[in-house]
Amino acid sequence: MLDTTRRVATPEGIELTLHLAGPVPRALAWAIDFALRLAVVFTVMMFAPLLGNAGMGIVLLTAFFVEWLAPAWFEAAWRGQTPGKRALGLAVLNDDGTPLRWPGALTRNLLRAVDFLPVLYGIGLAAMLANRDFKRLGDLAAGTVVVYQPERIAQARKLPDAAPIVPPVALDLEEQRALLELAERAGSLTRERLEELAELPAPLVGRLEGGRAAARLLGMASHIAGRE
Amino acid sequence: MKQRSFEAAHAREWDEFEHFLDGRPSFDAAELPLRYRRLCQSLALAADRQYSPRLVDRLSRLALHGHHVLYRSRRRQSQRVLEFVLAGFPRLVREEWRLVAAAGLLFFGPLAGLIAVLQQFPEFVHYLLTPEQIARFHAMYDPANRRIGMLEADHSLMMFGFYIWNNVRIGFQTFAGGLLFGVGSAWFLGANAVVIGAVAGYLTQVGYSETFWSFVAGHSSLELVAIVLAGAAGLRLGLAVIAPGGFSRRSALVAAAKPAVRMMYGAALMLFAAAFVEAFWSPLTEVPFQLKITVGLAGWGLLLAYFGFAGRARAAG
Numbered sequence: 001m002l003d004t005t006r007r008v009a010t011p012e013g014i015e016l017t018l019h020l021a022g023p024v025p026r027a028l029a030w031a032i033d034f035a036l037r038l039a040v041v042f043t044v045m046m047f048a049p050l051l052g053n054a055g056m057g058i059v060l061l062t063a064f065f066v067e068w069l070a071p072a073w074f075e076a077a078w079r080g081q082t083p084g085k086r087a088l089g090l091a092v093l094n095d096d097g098t099p100l101r102w103p104g105a106l107t108r109n110l111l112r113a114v115d116f117l118p119v120l121y122g123i124g125l126a127a128m129l130a131n132r133d134f135k136r137l138g139d140l141a142a143g144t145v146v147v148y149q150p151e152r153i154a155q156a157r158k159l160p161d162a163a164p165i166v167p168p169v170a171l172d173l174e175e176q177r178a179l180l181e182l183a184e185r186a187g188s189l190t191r192e193r194l195e196e197l198a199e200l201p202a203p204l205v206g207r208l209e210g211g212r213a214a215a216r217l218l219g220m221a222s223h224i225a226g227r228e
Numbered sequence: 229m230k231q232r233s234f235e236a237a238h239a240r241e242w243d244e245f246e247h248f249l250d251g252r253p254s255f256d257a258a259e260l261p262l263r264y265r266r267l268c269q270s271l272a273l274a275a276d277r278q279y280s281p282r283l284v285d286r287l288s289r290l291a292l293h294g295h296h297v298l299y300r301s302r303r304r305q306s307q308r309v310l311e312f313v314l315a316g317f318p319r320l321v322r323e324e325w326r327l328v329a330a331a332g333l334l335f336f337g338p339l340a341g342l343i344a345v346l347q348q349f350p351e352f353v354h355y356l357l358t359p360e361q362i363a364r365f366h367a368m369y370d371p372a373n374r375r376i377g378m379l380e381a382d383h384s385l386m387m388f389g390f391y392i393w394n395n396v397r398i399g400f401q402t403f404a405g406g407l408l409f410g411v412g413s414a415w416f417l418g419a420n421a422v423v424i425g426a427v428a429g430y431l432t433q434v435g436y437s438e439t440f441w442s443f444v445a446g447h448s449s450l451e452l453v454a455i456v457l458a459g460a461a462g463l464r465l466g467l468a469v470i471a472p473g474g475f476s477r478r479s480a481l482v483a484a485a486k487p488a489v490r491m492m493y494g495a496a497l498m499l500f501a502a503a504f505v506e507a508f509w510s511p512l513t514e515v516p517f518q519l520k521i522t523v524g525l526a527g528w529g530l531l532l533a534y535f536g537f538a539g540r541a542r543a544a545g
Contacts, residue, residue, distance in 0.1 A: 012268035014275075016292045053382060057389030064393040068400060079296070097292065098299045107489045113404035114412065137407055140478060141465065141485040177281050225282060 006133065006145070008097040016097045019148040020134050021090045023125055026146055030121075032084030037066045068109065076105040085146075095143045104142045111138035159183045165219030169203050176224045183221035186214075231279045238270055242290065249293050264294045315539030317494040320487060322535065324460060327467070331459035334417040335452070339425040346429030356426040369431055369439045375511040377443040388507035395451065396499045399458040403492050406462020409470055413462030420455060442517045445524025447505040449531045454498035461491040 006018045044062045048055030074082040080092035080100040092100045092108070115124030115136045124136035133145050160183060171179070186194055191211075198205060198214035205213040244254050245267055255263065271287040321328055346353055353362070368377055378387050398420060405412015431440040464484050472480030510520075 010268070010291075010295060012265055012291075014268045014271050014288070014291055016295060017288060054385035057383065057386035060386070060389030060393040064389075064396060068397070097295060099296045103486065103489050106492070107485050110400050110489070110492065111404050111407060113401050114407045141407065141481050143482045143485075173275060173278050173281060173284065176278075180281055224280060 003132075004134075008095075010097065018093065018097060018145060021088075021146045021148055022134050023128050025088050025090060026134075027121075029082065029084035029088045029090055032087050033071065033082050034084075036083055037070070040066050071112075072102070072105040072109040075100050075109070076102045080105075081149075089149045090146055091149050092144050092146050095145060100144060104144050107142035108136075108138035108144055111141055114138075159221060159225055160186050160218055162215065162218040162222045164223035165216060166223055167204060167220045171224070179217060179221045179224055183218050183225075186218060231274075231277075231283065234274070234277075234279065235283065241266065242270070242287070245290055245294065249290070249297060260294075260298060264291075264298050267291055267294060312490075312493065313497070316490070318535045318538040319540075320490055320494070321457065324464065324487065324491065327460040327463045328457065331413070331417060331456045331463055334414055335421045335456050335459060338418055338421040339428075342422060342425030343429040343432065346426065346433055350430065350433045353426055353430040356422060357430070362430070365427055365431060366434075366436075369436045369443065371436060371439050373439070374513055376439045376513060377506070377511050384507050384511070387511070388503055391503035391506050392500065395503055396496060399455060399495055399499050400492075402455060402458040403462045403465075403488070403495070406459075406465040406488075407469070408466070410463050410466025413459045413466060416462075417455070417459040424452075438517055442515075442520040443510045445521050446510045446527065447502040448524060449527040450498045450502035450505065453531060453535075454495045454502060457491055457495040457498070461488040461495065464488040464491070 004020045004022070006020060007015045008018060009015050041059065041063050045059050048059045051058065071082050075085075075092050078086075081090070085091060092105070094100060094104060112124075115121055115127065115138055117123050121136070124138075127136050127140065128134045131140070133139075135145065139145060159180070162183075182194075182197065189197070195210045195214050198217045199209060201217070204220065205216050208216055241263070245263055247254055248260070248263075267287065268291055271284070271291050274284050274287055342356075357365075375382075398416065402413055402416040402420075405416050428440065428444070431437065465481065465488050468480040468484035469477055475483065509515075509523075
């Protein structure tokens with residue numbers, strides 16, 4: 001299967017599938033959070049002069065809380081999501097798929113101080129690229145992963161319209177899934193690439209070539225998706 | 229069993245489960261574990277019988293969501309905080325006494341050394357502090373001030389904000405730096421010790437000792453020990469990376485992060501308390517010097533007794 005999914009076995013004897021999020025969506029989520037943090041501090045700063053010198057103290061307190069504690073609070077109390085992560089449909093979970101709690105949230109957020117070095121998450125990015133789970137150092141220490149929210153993934157499923165075709169051989173679950181995922185991505189692949197891929201599964205498409213093979217596979221995906 | 233009849237047999241159960249997760253429960257929450265297990269069984273069957281991905285995906289989505297709801301912590305947090313402050317924290321510090329001692333040496337060693345050196349060689353301070361810094365400290369601790377430790381125009385609340393923003397951040401950095409093989413923690417411990425030692429030694433030498441020591445006495449115990457504990461927590465992380473023992477580096481780090489972060493809870497609480505004392509008690513000039521020093525020494529005594537003895541009776545019981 002795709003190398004950005006992780007299977008986690010639970011005590012109930014089932015496997016949960018986590019869809020890991022890479023550096024780009026996480027950087028975007030961070031940018032949103034950063035903008036929100038700035039907005040909060042600037043808003044407080046605007047009203048601070050009303051209190052004279054004491055106002056400056058309130059600005060500094062606010063700056064401290066939004067920088068260090070607010071992200072951990074959001075992640076612990078709001079299903080592993082900061083506002084930026086929510087906007088991008090990301091969430092932080094423990095490695096075993098359970099929801100994040102205070103210790104994990106604080107660990108990963110305090111260690112951001114190291115991931116941020118030398119500039120703009122240099123170490124964090126290097127760490128993310130050096131392991132299979134896109135973990136920055138804070139995630140490694142806290143035992144957490146950043147994943148796409150399962151609800152979002154379900155919504156993203158959209159198959160192209162094609163008349164259903166019954167596959168000529170019985171397909172197991174993984175094979176069916178591969179067909180469905182090809183169909184989901186059909187819109188974002190170039191036509192040439194789609195046709196090239198469609199010619200590969202000979203037992204399904206026989207000697208068909210190019211567009212006809214692709215149309216046949218999309219039809220089978222339609223059948224698997226339950227269209228009749 | 230065909231997929232269609234399987235779905236028909238369980239549809240109602242799955243719908244009810246979905247409604248429960250959406251916050252429209254049609255069954256009592258006590259039934260959740262049982263219903264969750266039944267759902268897991270359905271999922272395992274559906275996957276094993278190669279039913280369509282649409283069904284398997286729906287069930288695994290429900291299972292994942294149910295997993296989150298089921299394993300969400302419901303324990304009362306306030307109880308745990310109290311227990312941690314009264315027993316857990318001092319016990320943890322005693323357990324990690326080697327690292328605490330190492331961090332203490334890295335911090336109090338240079339600090340005490342510098343104070344001693346500056347009494348003999350006052351010019352040495354110019355290697356450590358810039359002339360602007362020295363001038364600022366002169367202004368802050370001038371015995372003619374009405375408030376010490378701050379400039380005349382500053383407000384207590386402003387200083388409180390500053391101490392939180394600055395000191396707690398230093399504590400967090402000292403901790404986080406430990407991840408870099410312990411080097412960051414050692415560096416922050418040493419660097420802060422050098423600055424504090426330089427200021428203390430210099431101001432004592434120029435004859436501002438009464439203002440300076442009466443200012444720092446009150447909050448010194450909480451603040452300095454908290455920095456040492458943050459350093460010890462950081463060294464714990466560094467040690468796990470350097471010498472993971474029988475574990476992989478990754479799992480050694482995960483195991484070390486738990487006690488380290490617990491120690492940081494305590495260190496952060498201490499830094500908050502220290503900032504409060506530093507902003508609202510330490511600058512007062514109305515309080516006589518002797519009283520402030522007495523309170524400061526009492527603070528050290530209480531803190532050492534706390535880390536030495538608190539939580540022992542509970543451990544025995």
